Amino acid sequence: MKYLPINKELFIKNRKNFMAQMKPNGVAIFNSNDIYPVSADSTLPFAQHRDIFYLSGVDQEESILLLFPDAPYAHLKEILFLRETNEHIAIWEGEKLTKERAFEVSGIQSVYWLQDFKKVLKEVMMYADTMYINTNEHYRSSVETETREDRFIKWWKNEYPAHKVEKSNPILQRLRSVKDSIELDLMQTACNITEKGVRRLLNFVKPGVTEYEIEAELAHEFLRNRSKGFAYTPIIASGNNANVLHYIENNQVCQAGDLILLDVGAEYANYSSDLTRMIPVSGKFTDRQKQVYNAVLNVKNEATKMLVPGTLWKEYHVEVGKIMTSELLGLGLLDKADVQNENPDWPAYKKYFMHGTSHHLGLDTHDYGLLHEPMQANMVFTVEPGIYIPAEGFGIRLEDDVVIQPTGAPFNLMKNIPIEADEIESIMNS
Structure with missing residues (x-):
């Protein structure tokens, strides 16, 4: 091993x-x-x-x-x-x-x-x-x-x-x-290895690089840090590929002005990490890309605050949907009529955000956990909202892995991995 x-x-x-x-x-x-x-x-x-x-x-x-x-x-x-x-x-x-x-x-x-x-x-x-x-x-x-x-x-x-x-x-x-402290240390190691991979990419990505070259850079960094490799099949989706939720071909050339959606994570000792980040191919987000990016980031930050003991998974997703609806209204992707006339079984926001926000994480990327039972301290969840806009040629998803605490906000195992748009631009252009 x-x-x-x-x-x-x-x-x-x-x-x-x-x-x-x-x-x-x-x-x-x-x-x-x-x-x-x-x-x-x-x-x-x-x-x-x-x-x-x-x-x-x-x-x-x-x-x-x-x-x-x-x-x-x-x-x-x-x-x-x-x-x-x-x-x-x-x-x-x-x-x-x-x-x-x-x-x-x-x-x-x-x-x-x-x-x-x-x-x-x-x-x-x-x-x-x-x-x-x-x-x-x-x-x-x-x-x-x-x-x-x-x-x-x-x-x-x-x-x-x-x-x-x-x-x-x-x-x-x-x-x-519910994770033991030893398990949490192993998961932190997996997240730390993932961080090394992401930071390597921020100095590597440029127009003309291929998605599979990005995959290779990550694999190199993961393996040299005692990981077997990816915890799951990596998604490296540039441009409109990001609007395919499980895009895994990773065979396209990254074009200037596009964004790259990275849904990747290293495993360590059979424990998974699960990360999503966006990288601008040219080192800078456009104004519209950054507007949508910050909307997704806000949903992620607000959703994270709700991951506390006693929260029910189903009710949590309803509340996240309300936050996402507000952001989509602000982006002009929805209007009030869309919301007033929505189907309760498939709310209006689902047109742009059609998947769940969180799942258990651990030995499996979609780990064990009974979703009808209240959340408990030391459970680990992903937080991964997204907005997908095929008509504008890009989709954005952001994801961190967090540990529910006995009191207060959850602990972010990925807190050291750059996520603010300005920080990503700064590192890429340094």
Whole structure:
């Protein structure tokens, strides 16, 4: 792994919190992700399943975590199953976790090789009444591929049909949405790496540069700072491309006078950052671009103030819509008749700002969190309003990552990344 070792106390605490919410005699199992094939003997880079990482710190394929807090024997309460390493694997694939190293990473003392899994599970299931299956129930999930976890759940339920079934996901949704101080430090590191990438670009962008060259500059800066790279597919959208919300081709030449929308973020230790900034290709915003830019910035700043404990996500977005409506009226993009005659299910402002303002952030870019429950301290949210004007050839979105505080305004993990239009112009022209 490129990232520095993580204090295993994080994973010990996470397991303790999870097991405290399990029903008596329940056993929970979590699987690593598959390594996905491309074709021939090619595969995609391995990305660990976030849940097993959250609970163990194990960042390796073919790993299984078993939690059985009410086990009659101590060695069955927490178990890691790992692919057995050997000299051949070490030569061809590199270092894998040994049993000793697995304890150093996770704090779990019972470590078995994977070939012992079914034998140990049979003993565990003799004592257990309930199996906790780990399904993906994120509100944005749309998965067509059968995962390693999916295959295991089918096998487990078929093998032990007399056991009751519960879901791990509701517990994890609540636990993962509230960040530990160690997690916040890791996310701050991801944001700091993103800052280095942005500052590199402010001295690089000029007319004639291509979107993919900008992507390359970011990738270089991220990798040299211990990141695997982008936390999600980068959006580098110049000119009218910015009006395509998920533009990822990144293959156009940046023209003088245009703006570049950068929706990018570095990952660090599997934790995401998520940033959006606007860069004027020529180093200076036009008066109209700056007018719209400052309107979006004002919406972002006002929306950020509402991210406090007790806020409900749905009501928050209604209030943000009111602020955005006021700004669009001031920009002449809406008039009073548009607002008076609007459809309550699709307000007038949605013509220019059609997406949400905030989502949970953490191990996933769109992280776990139950949106119907009130916001809590140490949840991390993005704040990302935008105004998109295809008729004028540009769109503007601005985004920061903020941590909800027990009292007062949230803490901005990206407070050191330039966002004021004048500051961006000043750096680009220095």
